[in-house]
Amino acid sequence: MNLNLDGTKPIYLQISEWLEREILNGNFGSDQKIHSQYQLAEIFNINPATAAKGLNILADENILYKKRGLGMFVASTAKNMILNKRKNETLKRLVQEIVLEAERLNVSKAELIDMIKAANIGEVEE
Structure with a gap:
């Protein structure tokens, strides 16, 4: 994965999100030591303090835990915690954006629901 060093999202957040994806993809399992x-x-190719900040975000959320002198490890509940976090934060925000855009475009709730159902089964019309 490449980080977007010129983007608006801070690098330390990109690091924490990358680690979350690695955990979700099964590349780091429960109680496994991470980088x-x-x-x-x-x-x-970033500053170690920036990388540490990304790690500490996940430690503060109890997704990672520290073993003194050994490093950081993936919590046994990490995958479920990440899934819940993304569902409750990311997905909720995206749904709110979609609903607001539908309102701006005068798309009815029924039409929007139909679009979601169609997208779910791969029948979205362009």
């Missing part, structure tokens, strides 16, 4: 801040800094 250190120095390894992440080398992988992405």
